Amino acid sequence: MSEEEQEMITKVEAPVYLKYNFTAGSAPTRFLAQIKKGVLAGQRCPKCLAVYIPTRGSCGRCGVPTVEEVELSDKATVQSFTIVSIPIPNNPIEPPFIIANVVPDGANVSFIHLMSECVNEEVHIGQRVQAVWKPEDEWGYSMDNIRYFKPLDEPDVPIELIGKLTVTGEEG
Amino acid sequence: MSQPEILNQAFELGYTYTRSTGPVVGRFLTGLKNRKLVGIKASDGRVIVPPMEYDPDTAEELSEFVDVGEQGEIVTFAWVKEPREAHPMNEPFAWAMIKLDGADVPMIHCVAAKSESDVTTGARVRAVWADETIGFMTDIRCFELV
Ligand SMILES: [Zn+2]
Secondary structure, three states, X not given: OOOOOOOOOOXXXXXXXXXXXXXXXHHHHHHHHHHOOOOEEEEEOOOOOOEEXXXXXXXXXXXXXXXXXXXXXXXXXXXXXXXXXXXXXXXXOOOOEEEEEEEEOOOOOOEEEEEOOOOHHHOOOOOEEEEEEOOHHHOOOOXXXXXXXXXXXXXXXXXXHOOOEOOOOOEO | OOOOOOOEEEXXXXXXXXXXXXXXXXXXHHHHHOOOEEEEEOOOOOEEOOOOOEOOOOOOEXXXXXXXXXXXXXXXXXXXXXXXXXXXOXXXXXXXXXXXXXXXXXEEEEEEOOOHHHOOOOOEEEEEEOOOOOOOHHHEEEXXXX
C-alpha cells in the first residue's frame, strides 16, 4: 500500500498531568480536622472581624494572622452560581448541574460547592440553602463530607446582606 | 486548643488535550507510523526535520517534503544520570541533537548508551523503532550508537 493510501495522522493525544504533593498547612489543617467532625469552622480576623472559610490563616485585607475559630452554620446563601452544561473529562457528575458560591451563615466569604435537589432554572442569587451531609461514618478530611447544598424554604436574602448574616441567620 | 497533625495528600491535575497536527506535522507523523523520516525543504535549500510549516526566513508556506535517513550524527548532547518519571527511558541516557542523513538541521531525541563516555559529538546513531508505531514521536523509541 502506498503512503498516500494510508490514513493520514491528523490528531495527537497531548495530555498534561501535574502531580502535586499537597500539604494543608496549619490553618487549612484545622479547618479539615473540624469538617471531619461535621463542623464548618471559620476564622475571625482580630482587626476587621471578617470571618473566613475555608481558612488560610490570615486576613487578606488586614495582613494579620487569624487565630480565633468560629463555628459556622451549615445553612448558607447563594452568592453566585453557574449551570454546567458541558461534561468535564474525568468528572463523574453528569451535566446539567449547578456549581454555586455559597456563604455560610456567620461567614463573610463564600466557598464553591454543588447544588442539588433543586430546579436548575429556579436557582437564584440570594437563595437560602443548606448542606446535605454524607453519613457520618463516611466523613473524612474533605469538603466532600457535604454532598451538596439543597434549597431551603426561607425568604431570599437581599443582595446587600449576602455575606453579612450572623451564625443564626439574622441580619448582622 | 492542641494543634492537629499536618495533613498531606497526593494530588493530580490533568488536562486531556487532543491537538490537531495540521498537514505538515501530520505528514511527518504519518511517516513515523510507516517507519520513515520526512523533512521539508526551506527557501534557502536547507532540509529541516521535523518539517516546519513556514519558512524560518521568508515566512512562506513550505510544501516540498524530502525523505531523510534513519541514521545520523550527534551534533551535541546532554547526559541524563538520573532519569525522571516523565523521561522516555528508565536507565541513564543522552538527550541529543541529531543531524539525520540528508537533513541540514539537527533534531532532538534520546540516545541509549551504556555510559556517558560512549556518547561523543560526531558519533553515528540509528533510529530504533517501537514495536508498534502509531504516528507519534515515540514511534522512534530511541537512537542507538552504530
Ligand atoms: Zn481583617
